[in-house]
Amino acid sequence: MAKSPMRVVVTGAAGQISYSLLALIARGDVFGRDQPVDLVMLDLPFAKDAMEGVVMELTDCAFPSLKSVTATCDQTEAFTDIDVAVLVGAFPRKPGMERNDMLAKNAEIFKAQGALLNTVAKKTVKVLVVGNPANTNCLIAQKYAPTIPKQNFSALTRLDQNRATAQIAAKAGVTSDKVTGITIWGNHSATQYPDAWHGKVNKDGAEVAASAACNDNAWLKSDFITTVQKRGAAVLAARKLSSAMSAAKAIGDHLHDWICGSEGRWVSMAVTSDGNKYGVPEGLIYSFPVTCQDGTWTVVNGLEISEFSREKLTVTADELSGEAKYAAEFLEKASA
Ligand SMILES: NC(=O)C1=CN([C@@H]2O[C@H](COP(=O)(O)OP(=O)(O)OC[C@H]3O[C@@H](n4cnc5c(N)ncnc54)[C@H](O)[C@@H]3O)[C@@H](O)[C@H]2O)C=CC1
Ligand SMILES: O=C(O)CCC(=O)C(=O)O
Structure with missing residues (x-):
């Protein structure tokens, strides 16, 4: 039986990430070629013409699974159903x-969008926040959407995971698909902790620890971490524009795995810290290793955390607690 259409909104639709992302979604690379999509694009009024141009291009791609495409500057229209x-x-x-x-x-932006999603979106809506500071923007949207389950909110750290996976693959001399179990902990910022200690590499047909395949623990504790932490800044310095193609690919990976399932693989998603076993304060939107099935993520609990790792998990949690405190104080003052 044919699937019913999925209504997907992308905000910042005239921007550079969306230019790559919209085509991935419309082609069926994210939700499957058999999943019809009603695509809704939202941007600010000054970007209306640019959005119309992207609508023309999407139309001209003649994607079979793109059922409809709408461009709007009206948030209520964009978020309805x-x-x-x-x-x-x-x-x-x-x-x-x-x-x-x-x-x-x-x-202010994510408070308004959270509140609107709360009112007009389906209660089953899944919300992925990409705009920076992604974790804290997600926390705010979630706070102002109390009738949508907290489980349904996440922020993007998959780009960091993909960056880390590619670094390990290069060091081990394999392609990225041979590397699994690489985790990003915490914030999508320079305090994030890319962790390869539980990673595995399939080398010459045998699965070995990523640390054994890389054979350079000093690198894993230093340059590997800083390269991933600073990768966004490095791309920006080189391109004079921030990462867009790789961000769109990561958004597609995140949404695919969340909604269609990760088939037992761990992936990194910034999600509500709720009853995790890693001592991360409750309520933060913190990146954990998760598995996804039937549209639900579950934190991979019980991993051994060394002293080295523990310190790094705490630094990034502290930064997120500070951001959450600042945002809450700001919003309180703004509404007083
Ligand atoms: N979490 C992650 O891994 C990553 C996050 N980012 C973040 O993603 C965001 C977008 O990046 P780009 O596409 O490169 O930026 P861009 O500047 O090319 O596009 C952003 C678009 O958002 C629109 N916009 C701004 N406020 C809006 C609002 N309230 N409602 C609807 N549209 C609005 C702008 O008009 C613009 O068209 C940035 O915040 C960037 O820092 C970028 C890369 C990775
Ligand atoms: O670094 C930024 O502020 C934007 C781009 C980004 O978040 C990234 O490339 O990871």
């Missing part, structure tokens, strides 16, 4: 802005 919301649009950091200024600007 939505099944999947990909929140890419955000206020970017401008020269001279402190991180807290950016947090404040985005707190």
Whole structure:
């Protein structure tokens, strides 16, 4: 029997990530070629013409599973009856802005979008936040959408996981598909902790620990971590534009695994910290290793955490607690 269409909204639809992402979704690479999609694009009024151009291109691709495409600057129209919301649009950091200024600007956007999703989206909607600071923006959207289950909110750290996986693959001399179990802990920021200690590499037909395949623990404790932490900045410095193609690919991977299942593989998703066994404060949107089945993620609990790793898990949790505190104080002041 034919599947009923899935209504998917992408915000920041005229931006550079969306330019790659919309085609992935429309082609069926994310939800499957047999899954019809009603695609909704949202951006600010100044970007309306640019969005219309992207609509023309999507139409001209003649994708069989793209049932309809709508471009709008009206948030209520965009979020009504939505099944999947990909929140890419955000206020970017401008020269001279402190991180807290950016947090404040985005707190307003994600408060309004959370509240609107709460009112007009399906209660089963799955929300992926990409716009930075992604974890804290997600926390805010979740807070203002109390009738949508907390499980249904996540933020993107899959790009970091893919970056880390590619680094391990290169070091071990294999292709990326031979590497599994690489985890990103914490915030999508320079404090994130890329962790290869539980990773595995399939080398010459045999599965070995990633640390054995890399054979360089000093690298795993230093340059591997900083390369992944600073990869976004390195791409920005080289391209004069931030990562877009790789971000879109990672969004597709995240949504595919969340909704269609990860088939037992661990993937990294920033999700509500709730009863985890790693001592991460409750309520933060923190990146964990998870498995996904039937649209539900479950944290992979019980992994052994060394002293080295423990310290890094705490640093990134502390940063997220600080961001959450700042955003809450800002929103409280703004509504007083
Ligand atoms: N979590 C992650 O791994 C990554 C996150 N990012 C973040 O993704 C975001 C988007 O990146 P790009 O596409 O490169 O930016 P971009 O600047 O090319 O596009 C952003 C678009 O969002 C729109 N926008 C801004 N506020 C909006 C609102 N309230 N509602 C709807 N649309 C709105 C803008 O008009 C613009 O068209 C940025 O915040 C960036 O930092 C980027 C790469 C990776
Ligand atoms: O670094 C940024 O602020 C934007 C791009 C990004 O988040 C990334 O490439 O990881």
